[in-house]
Amino acid sequence: xxxxxxxxxxxxxxKLCREMRKDIVKMIHAAKSGHPGGNLSAVEILxxxxxxxMKHSPEWDKSPDFDKRDRFILSKGHASAALxxxxxxxxxxxxxxxxxxxxxxxxxxxxxxxxxxxxxEVSTGSLGQGLSMACGVALGLKIDKNPANVFVxxxxxxxxxxxxxxxxxxxxxxxxxxxIAFIDKNKLQIxxxxxxxxxxDPLDEKLEAFGWNVITIDGHDVEEIFDAIQxxxxxxxxxxxxxxxxxxxGVSFMENNCAWHGKAPNDEDFARAMAELEK
Amino acid sequence: xxxxxxxxxxxxxSIRSEYGKTLVELGKSNPNIVALDxxxxxxxxxxxxxxxxxxxxFNMGIAEQDAMTTAAGLSTTGKIPFVSTFAMFATGRAxxxxxxxxxxxxxxxxxxxxxxxxxxxxxxxxHQALEDVAIMRDIPNMTVIVPxxxxxxxEVIKFAAEYDGPVYIRLARTNVPNIFDPETYKFDLKKAxxxxxxxxxxxxxxxxxxxEALDCAELLEKVGIDAEVxxxxxVKPVDVDTIVESAKKTQNVITIENHSIIGxxxxxxCETLSENHPVKVxxxxxxxxxxxxxxxxxxxxxxxxTGEKLAERITKYLKK
Numbered sequence: 001x002x003x004x005x006x007x008x009x010x011x012x013x014x015k016l017c018r019e020m021r022k023d024i025v026k027m028i029h030a031a032k033s034g035h036p037g038g039n040l041s042a043v044e045i046l047x048x049x050x051x052x053x054m055k056h057s058p059e060w061d062k063s064p065d066f067d068k069r070d071r072f073i074l075s076k077g078h079a080s081a082a083l084x085x086x087x088x089x090x091x092x093x094x095x096x097x098x099x100x101x102x103x104x105x106x107x108x109x110x111x112x113x114x115x116x117x118x119x120x121e122v123s124t125g126s127l128g129q130g131l132s133m134a135c136g137v138a139l140g141l142k143i144d145k146n147p148a149n150v151f152v153x154x155x156x157x158x159x160x161x162x163x164x165x166x167x168x169x170x171x172x173x174x175x176x177x178x179x180i181a182f183i184d185k186n187k188l189q190i191x192x193x194x195x196x197x198x199x200x201d202p203l204d205e206k207l208e209a210f211g212w213n214v215i216t217i218d219g220h221d222v223e224e225i226f227d228a229i230q231x232x233x234x235x236x237x238x239x240x241x242x243x244x245x246x247x248x249x250g251v252s253f254m255e256n257n258c259a260w261h262g263k264a265p266n267d268e269d270f271a272r273a274m275a276e277l278e279k
Numbered sequence: 280x281x282x283x284x285x286x287x288x289x290x291x292x293s294i295r296s297e298y299g300k301t302l303v304e305l306g307k308s309n310p311n312i313v314a315l316d317x318x319x320x321x322x323x324x325x326x327x328x329x330x331x332x333x334x335x336x337f338n339m340g341i342a343e344q345d346a347m348t349t350a351a352g353l354s355t356t357g358k359i360p361f362v363s364t365f366a367m368f369a370t371g372r373a374x375x376x377x378x379x380x381x382x383x384x385x386x387x388x389x390x391x392x393x394x395x396x397x398x399x400x401x402x403x404x405x406h407q408a409l410e411d412v413a414i415m416r417d418i419p420n421m422t423v424i425v426p427x428x429x430x431x432x433x434e435v436i437k438f439a440a441e442y443d444g445p446v447y448i449r450l451a452r453t454n455v456p457n458i459f460d461p462e463t464y465k466f467d468l469k470k471a472x473x474x475x476x477x478x479x480x481x482x483x484x485x486x487x488x489x490x491e492a493l494d495c496a497e498l499l500e501k502v503g504i505d506a507e508v509x510x511x512x513x514v515k516p517v518d519v520d521t522i523v524e525s526a527k528k529t530q531n532v533i534t535i536e537n538h539s540i541i542g543x544x545x546x547x548x549c550e551t552l553s554e555n556h557p558v559k560v561x562x563x564x565x566x567x568x569x570x571x572x573x574x575x576x577x578x579x580x581x582x583x584x585t586g587e588k589l590a591e592r593i594t595k596y597l598k599k
Contacts, residue, residue: 071355114384122355123384129376132345136352136360139337143313144356163376166345174337 005226013222017043021250022277023085029270031102035078037260041186041245042079048225050086058092071121075130076155077111092119128161138176153182157189159200171238172211179238186247188258207240219243282460289456297429299324301436303331315362317346323363323393343368347376354386366392366408381445382420389439395449396537398575407570413542415447416515422446423515427489430459434466451487471518477507481525484535485511494586523556533561540564
């Protein structure tokens with residue numbers, strides 16, 4: 001792997017992100033439920049991780065190197081549509097299956113379930129648990145001197161959960177340098193802005209005070225995401241990458257609007273959203 | 280046949296120490312076993328494991344939610360985590376972590392909680408878990424076991440290490456008389472044990488109250504009541520056949536447990552019998568109330584759970 005993204009890779013990733021956004025809007029529209037805002041803010045990070053940074057493969061469970069795969073944990077499990085989109089893109093299951101999202105009998109449960117779908121490491125959805133889970137995985141890998149990394153994706157509203165801070169302490173206490181946490185700082189939660197509901201700021205200073213290495217980036221810039229991961233991998237401490245993002249990114253009327261946290265677009269909204277994403 | 284020890288052979292021993300020792304033994308033969316605690320390792324006795332295997336022991340501090348979910352994560356790397364703290368905090372504080380991060384994905388995590396029941400003693404109601412078995416039993420994929428003595432605790436811990444899936448094991452704080460002969464005892468997940476045969480009434484119990492039920496049965500014999508005593512360490516899954524068979528014989532069932540009468544052993548028996556062989560069931564335990572401070576034996580007496588008190592209560596009940 002390169003230390004920097006090539007211009008052609010940047011172009012490909014940005015193209016992929018547009019396709020993922022279309023998938024997300026289509027899936028949530030078809031399911032008539034889901035979380036457009038927090039899925040659309042997560043796209044670039046997932047694309048960079050799965051396409052350029054993580055060691056993984058849908059066929060790896062047939063290989064002796066399966067244990068060496070990097071692990072990804074979606075603590076903000078409501079961004080499942082984005083995760084399913086990138087997993088389908090990477091060949092974990094056929095793309096047509098995306099349209100079964102949230103429907104009876106589907107492998108693509110509303111929130112990711114490892115008992116339903118290969119490629120999901122752990123079941124998530126109930127907020128505040130993914131970071132502890134990631135710490136456990138990271139500890140297990142360390143015991144085995146396994147060089148794999150653990151990536152966990154946490155929402156900013158989720159940082160209000162007390163158990164997150166238990167895990168933050170856990171990671172620094174055990175010096176989990178194989179743990180990299182993305183915090184999707186889209187600044188909104190269901191009931192309003194994170195500042196108004198219960199402020200988590202200054203998040204960078206808090207995490208630093210807890211012993212973490214902190215990098216703040218534009219969470220929609222694929223190069224910044226890639227570079228931050230390269231730096232994080234060299235650190236001798238757990239790293240938090242605070243990704244400044246826009247909730248609903250890519251669909252103008254969903255952007256920065258908490259009304260679109262957990263609402264499916266109707267047919268008219270869907271047509272407008274798709275038209276914008278096709279541009 | 281499992282031999283039941285009698286009289287002086289029933290040596291009083293610490294269930295918690297037995298757990299600690301067994302875990303160390305297992306750790307020696309199985310490098311995948313890891314232990315987690317939440318700042319109570321000297322009480323739960325996981326400190327023994329920590330001393331022997333510091334690289335496989337994680338004190339998570341006073342953070343039960345983190346402890347449970349970290350254990351879940353560890354299990355995904357092939358480790359077999361044993362998580363211990365007091366039953367109150369293990370099940371109460373971290374219930375949703377156990378449900379969503381351990382049982383839903385069916386991860387291989389063993390929760391061994393100590394200080395179950397009223398016999399926590401002087402610490403009082405805030406620390407006396409009277410609801411833990413109920414709230415663990417309710418979760419799909421969970422196996423729930425309440426061993427009665429050291430012999431059984433040892434075998435149950437060994438079983439849990441072998442079994443693939445989440446297990447909740449509830450241990451008492453107290454030193455309990457050893458009832459089962461270690462040479463002949465075998466743990467069977469699918470089997471409740473008829474530890475005394477009788478024809479007039481069936482007493483079903485587990486954990487610390489087994490010895491009380493046996494004492495009670497002897498006292499009942501003196502007043503002409505022939506009680507059958509069934510020990511049901513596995514509250515989930517229920518051994519339906521043994522329970523139904525006994526109920527058919529005696530037509531009269533009483534459950535005895537160091538737990539709220541709502542949701543745990545008593546409820547499991549009521550559910551089983553009402554579906555399979557409806558007979559009247561009397562539930563004895565803590566009656567939908569909080570506990571209080573007191574010495575262990577005083578509390579058992581106050582809440583009517585000693586052999587003597589049980590015999591009095593049951594005699595009165597059967598005469599009605």
